[in-house]
Amino acid sequence: xxxxxxxxxxxxxxxxxxxxxxxxxxxxxxxxxAPAAEGAEAPAPTGAQKAGRVIGAILIGIGAASILFMIVxxxxxxxxx
Amino acid sequence: MQVAGRPEPLTFRQARDAEAAxxxxxxxxxxxxxxxxxxxxxxxxxxxxxxxxxxAAAMLRGKMARGGVxxxxxxxxxxxxxxxxxxxxxxxxxxxxxxxxxLPYFQDxxxxxxxxxxxxxxxxxWDADLSRDTSLQMRGTVVCGYRTFGLVPGRLPGLTRLxxxxxxxTPGYVAGKKVCYQDGREVPEP
Numbered sequence: 001x002x003x004x005x006x007x008x009x010x011x012x013x014x015x016x017x018x019x020x021x022x023x024x025x026x027x028x029x030x031x032x033x034a035p036a037a038e039g040a041e042a043p044a045p046t047g048a049q050k051a052g053r054v055i056g057a058i059l060i061g062i063g064a065a066s067i068l069f070m071i072v073x074x075x076x077x078x079x080x081x
Numbered sequence: 082m083q084v085a086g087r088p089e090p091l092t093f094r095q096a097r098d099a100e101a102a103x104x105x106x107x108x109x110x111x112x113x114x115x116x117x118x119x120x121x122x123x124x125x126x127x128x129x130x131x132x133x134x135x136x137a138a139a140m141l142r143g144k145m146a147r148g149g150v151x152x153x154x155x156x157x158x159x160x161x162x163x164x165x166x167x168x169x170x171x172x173x174x175x176x177x178x179x180x181x182x183x184l185p186y187f188q189d190x191x192x193x194x195x196x197x198x199x200x201x202x203x204x205x206x207w208d209a210d211l212s213r214d215t216s217l218q219m220r221g222t223v224v225c226g227y228r229t230f231g232l233v234p235g236r237l238p239g240l241t242r243l244x245x246x247x248x249x250x251t252p253g254y255v256a257g258k259k260v261c262y263q264d265g266r267e268v269p270e271p
Contacts, residue, residue, distance in 0.1 A: 003190060006200075010183040013175040020168075066172045073176045073230055 120155020123209030158226030
């Protein structure tokens with residue numbers, strides 16, 4: 001591989017933790033509660049909506065933990081932790 | 082170190098003290114030894130010293146009991162192994178590739194090292210397997226290491242301050258993916 005190839009590899013590896021975050025955000029938007037009609041109560045979320053939002057939240061948490069892990073590892077590698 | 086005939090394990094802070102003690106031990110008397118410190122691909126530190134497969138095997142050869150266990154308790158003291166569905170293992174693999182290949186490769190390239198030379202150097206290094214290579218030099222001994230970065234509760238910065246500890250000096254729980262080899266072949270953890 002050339003330098004460009006290794007650079008692309010490094011960019012993809014760095015982007016890896018953001019994938020579950022992006023999927024989680026998409027899930028939470030897709031399964032968000034339907035807006036209430038004017039003057040009416042918002043409908044209760046369905047089971048599928050709740051499950052989708054929970055899974056989305058879990059994925060966002062996994063992504064955030066992954067980013068934190070990589071930061072900790074880098075700081076430890078450089079001797080700051 | 083667990084030694085035949087001694088009920089209590091021997092513990093050393095400095096590698097040189099441990100080496101001196103090991104030299105005095107009868108052959109085949111060590112049933113288990115844990116090397117505890119920072120690890121990186123192909124290397125394990127203990128105190129101010131570091132061991133690679135050759136130096137680890139040289140220190141212990143002949144002293145381990147048949148089927149005795151050498152535990153490298155450091156990060157990345159084994160290769161990354163095969164694919165895993167565990168996201169923590171996946172992130173560890175990515176971090177290892179970035180820290181031990183990408184970063185030094187581009188540092189070398191910026192220093193003017195030819196691409197082929199830098200590639201050969203770091204491709205050989207980033208996935209080095211200290212545990213397997215050591216087991217190949219110590220027939221019959223089980224050698225274990227970690228395929229991933231390890232999280233050590235006793236070394237978390239906030240937690241150590243809260244508990245009033247200094248760095249963790251007694252081998253304890255390490256959160257990581259462990260693997261064991263005997264004569265270069267993967268075996269179940271004893």
